[in-house]
Structure formats: structure tokens, C-alpha cells
Amino acid sequence: MPLIRVYGAGPPGAAFDSIAPGVRFFAMVRRARWCFPGPMVTQLENDRLTLVEGEAPMGRLMRENYWVPFALTAHLTYEQGPAPIRLFGQNYVAFRSEDGRVALMDELCPHRRASLLLARSEGNGIRCIYHGWKMDVSGCVAEAPTQVVRPERFASGIRFAHFPVHESGGIAWAWMGGGKAAPFPDLPFAASNTTHSWITVSRMGCNWLQGLEGSIDSAHVGLLHQTWHRVTADMPDHAHLGLALDAPPRYQTDTTPYGLRAAALRPTTDGKIYVRVTEHLMPFVTVVTVGRSKPRDGAVFVVSPVDDTHHLLFFGAYGDTPMPPPEEQPGFVAPGEIPDTYNYAGLRGDRTNRWGQDRRLLASGHFTGFGRNLLEEDAAVQASMGPIVDRTKENLSSSDAAVAHVRRMLLESLDGAEGGKLPPGSARTDAPIRLPNAVEGLVEDEEHWPALVGSLAG
Ligand code: FES
Numbered sequence: 001m002p003l004i005r006v007y008g009a010g011p012p013g014a015a016f017d018s019i020a021p022g023v024r025f026f027a028m029v030r031r032a033r034w035c036f037p038g039p040m041v042t043q044l045e046n047d048r049l050t051l052v053e054g055e056a057p058m059g060r061l062m063r064e065n066y067w068v069p070f071a072l073t074a075h076l077t078y079e080q081g082p083a084p085i086r087l088f089g090q091n092y093v094a095f096r097s098e099d100g101r102v103a104l105m106d107e108l109c110p111h112r113r114a115s116l117l118l119a120r121s122e123g124n125g126i127r128c129i130y131h132g133w134k135m136d137v138s139g140c141v142a143e144a145p146t147q148v149v150r151p152e153r154f155a156s157g158i159r160f161a162h163f164p165v166h167e168s169g170g171i172a173w174a175w176m177g178g179g180k181a182a183p184f185p186d187l188p189f190a191a192s193n194t195t196h197s198w199i200t201v202s203r204m205g206c207n208w209l210q211g212l213e214g215s216i217d218s219a220h221v222g223l224l225h226q227t228w229h230r231v232t233a234d235m236p237d238h239a240h241l242g243l244a245l246d247a248p249p250r251y252q253t254d255t256t257p258y259g260l261r262a263a264a265l266r267p268t269t270d271g272k273i274y275v276r277v278t279e280h281l282m283p284f285v286t287v288v289t290v291g292r293s294k295p296r297d298g299a300v301f302v303v304s305p306v307d308d309t310h311h312l313l314f315f316g317a318y319g320d321t322p323m324p325p326p327e328e329q330p331g332f333v334a335p336g337e338i339p340d341t342y343n344y345a346g347l348r349g350d351r352t353n354r355w356g357q358d359r360r361l362l363a364s365g366h367f368t369g370f371g372r373n374l375l376e377e378d379a380a381v382q383a384s385m386g387p388i389v390d391r392t393k394e395n396l397s398s399s400d401a402a403v404a405h406v407r408r409m410l411l412e413s414l415d416g417a418e419g420g421k422l423p424p425g426s427a428r429t430d431a432p433i434r435l436p437n438a439v440e441g442l443v444e445d446e447e448h449w450p451a452l453v454g455s456l457a458g
């Protein structure tokens with residue numbers, strides 16, 4: 001499959017600049033695989049892509065079509081009681097009942113709005129400590145002791161926001177689309193599909209799309225994370241990862257029934273092509289390889305839209321062989337560090353102290369000066385871009401093709417939803433949704449990477 005250079009003649013951007021700004025973005029990403037000069041996204045497009053609160057179109061698209069990740073299942077315990085959850089700018093509580101089920105509901109009590117974060121755990125529900133109303137795990141008011149006349153009938157008529165919950169891959173997901181919950185997608189890191197895994201969560205102080213774009217973007221892997229990945233690449237069965245350190249990729253990307261497949265292609269010194277295929281289930285889930293496909297060995301990135309300027313990032317690993325926790329695995333966490341699983345990539349500051357960057361570490365040879373764990377590097381650069389990055393001021397380059405593609409897919413999905421069209425990966429789709437495993441390997445030339453995916457997909 002030949003790559004298409006659209007703007008090969010004339011001064012850089014000359015042909016491009018003759019296109020109306022609102023059309024430029026689409027014109028480029030549809031036709032060009034690897035040449036992306038000039039501004040890419042208008043302010044209106046940036047707002048449509050990023051804003052999720054209230055009736056913002058992207059928030060509605062997410063709620064109406066996808067299971068929404070909101071917490072690590074390990075952090076929801078009966079003993080711990082209700083946990084604070086924030087999604088799309090709204091506050092909720094999640095709790096696990098004594099029999100193991102998980103509920104997600106409005107944070108404020110349906111009686112007179114005390115916070116249910118203060119509630120007691122009682123069997124199959126939680127009891128508000130103000131006047132004793134009890135809400136059960138299925139989202140019903142089970143007891144309303146302040147009502148003395150026909151209390152059961154009164155309680156059964158109370159309605160308040162609650163959502164079906166599904167646990168998969170160590171993450172709790174909510175169906176916020178109303179009606180009967182749609183089928184849950186088949187994920188490569190679900191317990192039924194993997195023998196070993198771990199997962200963490202981090203609170204990120206920026207918009208959800210900065211997190212998603214970080215997970216799609218293979219071009220930063222060999223640069224930003226090079227100090228960590230050199231450790232992994234030194235392990236004999238992860239040696240391919242070293243090839244990703246040597247050069248920025250060229251991309252070939254495709255929209256798929258579930259979202260996006262992005263093949264990052266890097267020539268090797270012996271004339272072959274090293275291919276890393278990232279698989280993305282729109283709009284929250286991405287899997288990438290960490291240097292081998294057989295036995296399987298992948299990394300998971302799942303973003304959760306907390307509000308317009310914050311997201312949760314679930315980060316983990318999975319595979320077919322025994323996998324120690326991150327602090328025991330070379331290339332993820334500094335020796336002696338025990339990461340906080342409630343906030344794995346938590347930064348130690350803000351722009352006033354360079355987000356906690358250790359300049360002495362940097363001067364001593366560490367590429368970034370973020371030496372506690374690999375994900376801290378992503379958190380720092382994403383936070384440094386600001387709460388919502390101004391994409392009108394970017395200058396995308398050829399290795400940003402996958403990022404450009406995912407933006408186009410999201411914008412086209414918003415347009416399609418206005419006409420009643422389901423977006424890629426919608427859980428409402430008739431056919432089951434399955435996210436393939438991410439694969440990597442060496443091929444003789446660029447045309448052969450789809451065959452590589454086919455041979456390793458099982
Ligand atoms: S506010 Fe919760 S029971 Fe009254």
C-alpha cells in the first residue's frame with residue numbers, strides 16, 4: 001500500500017492554505033498519510049471534541065453509546081463504603097454490596113440531599129446517616145423511615161439517578177445510556193481473555209482527549225519514554241521494543257467497526273519494517289504492545305471523562321505469561337518505589353516547579369527527569385499542555401497521523417449522531433463489539449503488516 005504525499009510540490013502548505021479552514025482538517029487526514037502542515041483544528045472543532053459536561057455533544061455521544069469506565073474494581077469494597085465518583089461534571093457514589101454487586105448512583109440522597117459518601121454500608125445497600133433512608137444496590141429506595149404513612153409505597157415511587165454496572169479487566173464500567181444496558185464489548189484484557197494482568201488508576205488534571213491522544217500516539221514512545229524502554233528493550237524477549245526507540249514512525253490508519261487501527265511503521269537497519277499496531281475501541285480504550293506478540297504482552301490505556309478539565313487514566317498490562325506487579329517489573333517503576341494504585345502517575349507539583357521534574361536526575365542521564373514511573377512522564381507532558389489544549393495553535397507533522405485520524409473519526413461520529421447514525425464501537429450496534437489484541441513484529445515491506453495482524457490476532 002503506497003503512502004500518499006499530498007503536498008509534495010510548491011512551498012510547504014501552499015496548496016493546503018488555499019483550502020477553507022473548516023475544510024482543511026478533513027481534507028488532509030482523508031488523503032494524506034504522512035504530510036500535515038499548518039493549523040489542523042478550528043476552535044469550534046476543539047470544543048466539540050473536548051467538552052463533555054452537561055449537554056455537550058461529545059458527552060452525550062459517550063453516554064448514549066458506550067460503557068463508561070469509572071473506578072478500579074479493587075477500590076470498591078463493602079468495608080470501605082461509598083466511593084466518590086465524578087463523570088461528565090456530575091458527582092456520584094459507587095459502592096459494593098455485601099454480596100459483591102456494585103452500584104453507581106447520585107451522590108446526594110433523594111430525601112433532602114445529604115451526601116451519600118457519608119452513608120453506612122448495610123447489606124445490599126447504603127443507609128443515609130441524616131434520616132436513615134436506605135438505597136439498595138439495584139437503585140431503589142428500600143426504606144424511607146421518615147415516611148409514616150404507607151412507607152413502602154412511598155419508597156417505591158422515588159426515582160433517582162442510578163446506572164447498571166459491569167466489571168471487566170479490573171475496571172468498573174457504567175451504562176449511562178438509559179433503557180436496558182447494551183451488551184458489554186469483548187476486551188483483550190478481560191479476565192476471560194488473559195492469564196495475567198495488573199491495572200492502576202491516575203487522576204489527570206487535563207481534558208480526556210489529551211489522555212486518549214497520548215495513548216494513540218506511538219511517536220512519543222521512543223522519545224519521551226526512552227529511559228524506561230531501554231530497560232525493557234534489554235530483556236531478550238522484548239528486544240523489538242528497541243526498534244521503536246530508533247526512529248519516529250510513519251503511520252497507516254484505518255477506521256474499523258470498533259474504532260481505529262493504527263500501524264506505526266519503522267524501517268530497520270537490515271531492510272525490514274518494524275510494525276506496532278495500536279488498537280482503539282472508541283472512545284475510551286486503547287491497547288498497545290510492549291515488545292512482543294507471542295506470548296501476548298500488551299499495555300492498556302483507558303480514559304474516563306471526569307469533567308471538561310480532568311480525566312482518569314487506567315493504565316495496566318496483560319498477557320499470557322506470569323506478570324509481576326508493576327513495581328517488580330523492569331521498565332515500569334523505579335527500584336524501591338511502591339506506586340500509589342489510587343493515583344499511580346500522580347505528579348508532585350505544577351508549572352511553578354515544572355510538575356515535579358527532577359533536573360538533577362535529568363542532568364545525570366535520565367531523558368525526562370521523571371524517575372518514579374513511566375506513566376509520570378505522560379502525566380507531566382499532558383498537564384503541561386494546559387487543562388484543554390488549544391489545538392488551533394498546533395502544527396501536526398507526519399507522525400501525528402493517528403492522532404489526526406482519531407480526531408476526524410470523533411468529529412464525523414458527532415456529525416453522524418445528529419442524523420441518527422451509530423458511531424464506531426457503539427455498544428448499541430447489532431453485531432458484537434470486539435477489540436482485537438495489539439500486535440507487533442517485523443515484515444518484509446509495508447504491504448505485509450495486515451497479514452501480520454491476521455496471523456497474530458488469535
Ligand atoms: S437526607 Fe438522606 S435520609 Fe434525609
Ligand SMILES: [Fe+2]
Binds near residue numbers: 214220224378
Ligand atoms: Fe506515553
